[in-house]
Amino acid sequence: MEALVSLALGLLTACGVYLILRPTTFSVILGLSLLSYAVNVLIFFGARLKSTAPPLTIPGLSDQTDPLPQALVLTAIVIGFGMTAYLVALALMSKAESGSDHVDAGGER
């Protein structure tokens, strides 16, 4: 399980970083999304990998998982979502001004 999660995280991060380094805003945005997925999953597993323990204190149940990373990940998802939406709007604004999706669209400077 640990190996699988680590591999998935590594793959997501690698793809994300590769896409961020691409020259078009569309792939950069995709890359940032992948990277933020990787980060969210990483925070989530900050509470350790437990598949049967609820994040609640239930009488009679001794095994529980830490609920805080779930709250953190929720915050991170919301913020990441808002930021990505803004970036899409900005990319559209740049495309409308320059007619190109290139990150350095519009010539000099």
Place this chain on the structure above:
Amino acid sequence: MMAHLPILPVLIPLAAAVLLLIAANAGLAVTRAISVASLILLAVVGAVVLDAANDGTIRVYRLGDWPAPYGIVLVLDRLSALMVALTSFLGVAVVLAAVSGTDARGRYFHAFLQFQMMGLNGAFLTGDLFNLFVFFEILLLASYGLLVHGGGLQRARAGIAYVVLNLSGSALFLIALGLLYGFLGTLNMVDFGVALQSVAPVDQGVVAVMCMLLVTVFLLKAAVLPIGFWLPHVYTAATLPVAALFVIMTKVGIYAALRVTTIGLAAAPFTADLLQPWLTWLALGTIALGCVGMFAATTFGLLIANLVIISGGTLLLAVAEPTVTSIAAALYYLVQTTLVTGALFLIADALSRQRGDVADRFTDGPRLQSFTAIGLIYLVIGVAACGAPPLSGFLGKIMVMQAMSGSTHPVLVWTALIVSGFAAALVLARAASVFFWEPGAPGFADRPDLPYVPARGLSLALVVMFCAVVAVSFAAAPVSSYARATAEQILAREAYVPAVLGDPAAVQRERRP
């Protein structure tokens, strides 16, 4: 009311921002009135906060009354009070400059400005690492809006680069926080220091790397050498009053690095000297980069952006080797450099309004219609900016040099500070000769149609900043004694533990597998 003092610098701009969004269609006069009133109120609160913190107590404000480390706390000590007061003051000058027409070039300028103030003040006040992340995002999101205010391709492109960079920075921030929480089980800054002391030797490597990653994110905000190339690009794309506000944003990075170093990393032996070997060299490199950038600058805005880079490097020198004298010197330098570079951006705004299409480029342009008052302000602020006696820049640099004489590389630090001062003097004089002494070049008719006197708000903002720089120079003794008391307070880490956590032994700590 005084019990709720620590949260007021966050609530006032939040309330104003919400009000501004509701009143978005009420016309420019109403939004301007709300925004200016809110920021003046904020500046008054900033002064009250500064006065309250000066008694040396550490005020802790528990949000929702949850005890730390379970709940989020705001911590008002001398350092956060100083930063809040400085930010609020700068906010007043920026809003006064912006109402002279800049705010009419797009929608929601004032709402973004208020959210930016909220994020800045929150970042300075919070005592929780994840809450710091949230306030960072608030101030960044507002800064994205302010950056592209006015529209145009250059702003959109700078905006994309800036947003992508900061989203990547946020991802690194979250990676560091996620893993640190996984190992330490806490996000409270004070408790973070306590928990660092009991990290098992086998985990120390990962924890140390995550601490470095955390500080790297702060250095990205502070525009330090390998990750600071975004700054000139972004600051020159923004409208000039916005650039004046952005001056404080690099200081947020320095503040966060200083806070995390003194309250957290200094607590455990394996993290205490983690950064020192890197930061001094990065700081020196940043100063060198800023000097080169100043000479290469083609516009006045770009020149000032490079001055901001140099000031970030100078401040980082103190973070690299935190002692009472170095932090005290850095804090005085921080106050004066924020005021000086902010004032320079406002001067650039006043000048470019009189130069028409040429704006603040270092080329021949129409003759200035009015130059006596602005020339004098430029002279005084320029003297302070390059660190020549008798003004605050000189005092700040002397204090930093004195504090650094006991550091590991005193000769290099002294050389860097002196050379950067001379370089700044040279380029500022060259800029002045272009703006004030060149007669109207052939091909440029005099432009009496351009404003003869800068608009009222901008003039007022210039006067306010000018008075502040002069005040910081002549009231150097109280400011620097406050800075010294601040340095002593933040280095006495143990005093924060009972103030924030109560009895740390009572905190039930889950032992991580």
